[in-house]
Amino acid sequence: MDIPFTVKERPDTGLYNGKLGIWLFLASEVMLFGGLFSAYVFLRTGAESWPVGSDILNVPMATLNTMFLITSSVTMVMSWASLKLNDFGKFKMYLGFTILLAFGFLVVKYFEYTAKFEHHLYPSTNNFLGIYFTMTGLHVLHVVGGIIVIFYFLVPGNKMWQSDPDRFVNRIEIVGLYWHFVDLVWIFLFPVFYLL
Amino acid sequence: MSTDYHKESFFTKYIWSTDHKIIGLQYGITALLWLLFGFILMMIMRYQLAYPESPIPIVGALLGDGGLLPPEMYNSLGAMHGTIMIFLGVVPLAFGAFGNYFLPLQIGAIDMAFPKLNATSYWMYFVGSVVMVTGFFVPGGAANSGWTSYPPLSNIATTGQTVWLCGMVFLITSSLLGSINILATVIQLRTEGMNWMRLPIFVWVQFITAFLLLLAFPPLEAASVLQLMDRLAGTSFFMPSGLVVSGVALSNAGGGSPLLWQHLFWFLAHPEVYVLILPAFGIVVEVIANNTRKPIWGYKSIVYAVVFLGFMSFIVWAHHMFITGMGTSMSSFFQTTTMIISIPSVVILTALFMSLWGASIRYNTPMLFALGFLPMFGIGGLTGLPLGLAAADIYLHDTYYVIGHFHYVVAPGTIFALFAGIYYWFPKMTGKRMNETLGKLHFFFSLIFMNGVFLPMMAQGLAGVSRRLWDGGEMYAHAAGVLYLNEVMSISAWLLGMTQIFFIVNMIISLMSKKTGESNPWGATTLDWSATTSPPLGHGNFEVVPTVYRGPYEYSVPGADKDFTPQNEKV
Amino acid sequence: MSEYTPEEIHHHVKTYVMVFVALAALTIITVSISYLDLGVLPAVTLALIVASIKGSLVACYFMHLISEKVTIYWTLLVTLAFFLVLMFVPLSTMLVQAKV
Ligand code: HEM
Ligand SMILES: [Cu+2]
Numbered sequence: 045m046d047i048p049f050t051v052k053e054r055p056d057t058g059l060y061n062g063k064l065g066i067w068l069f070l071a072s073e074v075m076l077f078g079g080l081f082s083a084y085v086f087l088r089t090g091a092e093s094w095p096v097g098s099d100i101l102n103v104p105m106a107t108l109n110t111m112f113l114i115t116s117s118v119t120m121v122m123s124w125a126s127l128k129l130n131d132f133g134k135f136k137m138y139l140g141f142t143i144l145l146a147f148g149f150l151v152v153k154y155f156e157y158t159a160k161f162e163h164h165l166y167p168s169t170n171n172f173l174g175i176y177f178t179m180t181g182l183h184v185l186h187v188v189g190g191i192i193v194i195f196y197f198l199v200p201g202n203k204m205w206q207s208d209p210d211r212f213v214n215r216i217e218i219v220g221l222y223w224h225f226v227d228l229v230w231i232f233l234f235p236v237f238y239l240l
Numbered sequence: 241m242s243t244d245y246h247k248e249s250f251f252t253k254y255i256w257s258t259d260h261k262i263i264g265l266q267y268g269i270t271a272l273l274w275l276l277f278g279f280i281l282m283m284i285m286r287y288q289l290a291y292p293e294s295p296i297p298i299v300g301a302l303l304g305d306g307g308l309l310p311p312e313m314y315n316s317l318g319a320m321h322g323t324i325m326i327f328l329g330v331v332p333l334a335f336g337a338f339g340n341y342f343l344p345l346q347i348g349a350i351d352m353a354f355p356k357l358n359a360t361s362y363w364m365y366f367v368g369s370v371v372m373v374t375g376f377f378v379p380g381g382a383a384n385s386g387w388t389s390y391p392p393l394s395n396i397a398t399t400g401q402t403v404w405l406c407g408m409v410f411l412i413t414s415s416l417l418g419s420i421n422i423l424a425t426v427i428q429l430r431t432e433g434m435n436w437m438r439l440p441i442f443v444w445v446q447f448i449t450a451f452l453l454l455l456a457f458p459p460l461e462a463a464s465v466l467q468l469m470d471r472l473a474g475t476s477f478f479m480p481s482g483l484v485v486s487g488v489a490l491s492n493a494g495g496g497s498p499l500l501w502q503h504l505f506w507f508l509a510h511p512e513v514y515v516l517i518l519p520a521f522g523i524v525v526e527v528i529a530n531n532t533r534k535p536i537w538g539y540k541s542i543v544y545a546v547v548f549l550g551f552m553s554f555i556v557w558a559h560h561m562f563i564t565g566m567g568t569s570m571s572s573f574f575q576t577t578t579m580i581i582s583i584p585s586v587v588i589l590t591a592l593f594m595s596l597w598g599a600s601i602r603y604n605t606p607m608l609f610a611l612g613f614l615p616m617f618g619i620g621g622l623t624g625l626p627l628g629l630a631a632a633d634i635y636l637h638d639t640y641y642v643i644g645h646f647h648y649v650v651a652p653g654t655i656f657a658l659f660a661g662i663y664y665w666f667p668k669m670t671g672k673r674m675n676e677t678l679g680k681l682h683f684f685f686s687l688i689f690m691n692g693v694f695l696p697m698m699a700q701g702l703a704g705v706s707r708r709l710w711d712g713g714e715m716y717a718h719a720a721g722v723l724y725l726n727e728v729m730s731i732s733a734w735l736l737g738m739t740q741i742f743f744i745v746n747m748i749i750s751l752m753s754k755k756t757g758e759s760n761p762w763g764a765t766t767l768d769w770s771a772t773t774s775p776p777l778g779h780g781n782f783e784v785v786p787t788v789y790r791g792p793y794e795y796s797v798p799g800a801d802k803d804f805t806p807q808n809e810k811v
Numbered sequence: 812m813s814e815y816t817p818e819e820i821h822h823h824v825k826t827y828v829m830v831f832v833a834l835a836a837l838t839i840i841t842v843s844i845s846y847l848d849l850g851v852l853p854a855v856t857l858a859l860i861v862a863s864i865k866g867s868l869v870a871c872y873f874m875h876l877i878s879e880k881v882t883i884y885w886t887l888l889v890t891l892a893f894f895l896v897l898m899f900v901p902l903s904t905m906l907v908q909a910k911v
Contacts, residue, residue: 045350045780049428058880061353061428067883068420071890072458078894079462079504086500086901087477098845110838118831121873125827128820168474170493175477178469224873231865235858239845427882455893503901554893558904567907 051211066218106238109152116145117227120220139198186226258355264341271333278324281317289712290730311710315384322387328369334519339446345768348431353424361417368410375403391478395470405464412461419450433788440792445522448550456511463504506557514553520657524610531607532599535793538591545584552581562630571630578628605679609660620648641701652690671755671774682742692732696725763804770806830872
């Protein structure tokens, strides 16, 4: 006996299990980042002084990074669409771009972090930098996690496209949802830390 | 599946099993052992409280210092008792074990929606729990800032606190995976005919509990990360400016707020108390419906009450923070929501009492525990009301009254319900019966000694004795009049411990007894009993996946040939 | 497996490209606004509005929320409610306190 609705949708909910699972997971992620954003607002409101983000952080670099992530989101959704159109070659190409862009994001982030450390700006310097490093750090971890999973489906995991194509498309949809969420978090992190 | 039976290795069968029943048992056994461990810690504490100057017997040898318990160690024991009981004991048992094992059976699912995730979730819990207790072996001992880990104290505490936080990150991840699984299973895998209003109450409470875990735990994960940063990277999220410790000004940048932690912590921890109590409700409902042989009174009111309870539990948390000076308007708000949230609990309790009305009750062991639950939870709930009123809480906050109050909820409340569940479902899990005489002895002595421990706590608390005191209040003049109660409580606690021997012996002899061959010894209506063998088949549960035709509690239906009509019996 | 036909997918792809252009444009807009020195309140408001629009675009089109199933909507609605509680209740206790 196999567990029902792993691939096909359950008629009354219209969902397959994995899709519901990932959305539930994302709901909890909303609360995780919600807790951190709440901490940010709380600390900032209660602080006697709060630095202007753009005085300390590098806005052009972060803008570039925003573009990287937005583009990677598009390539992600395009790879899913290519699969839907049975175009495995394009799927691989788009997924490859997604990983590349994600790496681009990490490289920029690396330069940003090291530049801060060179100026002796550490998490312990003040609460602005503290929460900046914590939240962007956690976000970076999400990016790294995303890269690993995407890479898995790009190379070792893609055999499923032959054995169980429907299921493979579902998997890619799920990975995509996660990846767009990572993008979405950045869309809020960017103005909150760099522009305000 | 039953037909393509294939031999499984020991590893895939018992260690990395993906069968929800095995995982449920793994959860159950691990959690029971941790409960025992937490209980032992408590018995040591109780010795210290009753006889503060004397060396601790037996374990004293481990302590050095002539067997005396140092105050820091008492604090460690207290914090770890609380943490272990809640996060390693009760939640994994109530949600992980009972939820995993019986929820899929009750909704007619052949497994959980994500079996591998399920196994991961168990092993995350296992690792987290081991990490948690390694705290005892690091310099300075285990976490000693209370299970609430309030900063700034916890920020400057010894290494054990870091271990505690790491353990929490694992435990939180585990319960996250577990709750996703339960939610997806209930939404996606209900069998044909099992619509929402036919779900057994047990399934409903697990469902709501899963929602609470899913949405309330992440903020604590966020808070744990922030506290880890404070401790390891020197940030000041929870550190106010100008803090002086033992005459030395701290070098932190400052500017943070200890209240931030309290908000994020209680945002989880209040829903958490419902995580502790909701599964208990569910078990008690199942047992009472079965042993009164009549439909549960007010099925719908119970369901709505549980849903409402789950929702409200997210907006009452600051009643733990009345004395932080958050202002009268906020206090009034939280005081009001707290009074409102007591209503659904009353609805549930009333429905259960009404269910007893006019029933010809079968007084077997599970039923006795369920019946014991009702007044004990009642006391726990009613003593909570003064704590929810800001004015009264100013006096009662952080006294033994609080300890007495919540223990009535979790110990003779939840723990009794969990025992009821174990006695009730033991025949399903093993195909064997538990001994009734030993079970009844277990119940009656537990009932007496539980009250022997917790009732005096209320008296001490009303007299103003603070909680978390290493000497049990000896150094305070205002405690002098109630000090003798310490010995009463401690002796009760040890006798309570002895009473559990009835349970352990009962377990052992019952496990060694022969299988009875009955699949539905209690004559129950839900699918876990009516559609499976005892124990249910390995991977797959059912010979034929059942279809559901009726509600969950059709007992003594007029005109039926027996006094119970299972959910899968055709109309 | 969802029920899209190839034509619909081609249509989707067009939408994705348009959303991408919109996201890029909004990023440039929000960065430019930040160089204007508007004062704290308008700056925060504008930045959050732009971020919310961008976020909604990603959620609605890339994550297909615009045509999701009710179960997902309910889950997210509940999450949103608690998210708002989490964001604003601690804050309001602090604001009240600051006034005392
Ligand atoms: C069954 C018998 C139990 C007894 C006799 C007992 C006794 C105690 C005692 C003596 C304290 C310390 C009070 C102090 O020093 O302030 C305590 C604290 C606590 N107990 Fe229990 N307990 C029991 C079960 C439980 C259970 C089942 C739970 C949870 C599910 C629990 C959760 C806690 C918590 C959270 C604390 C507070 C720890 C802290 O101060 O941070 N206990 N208990
Ligand atoms: Cu509470």
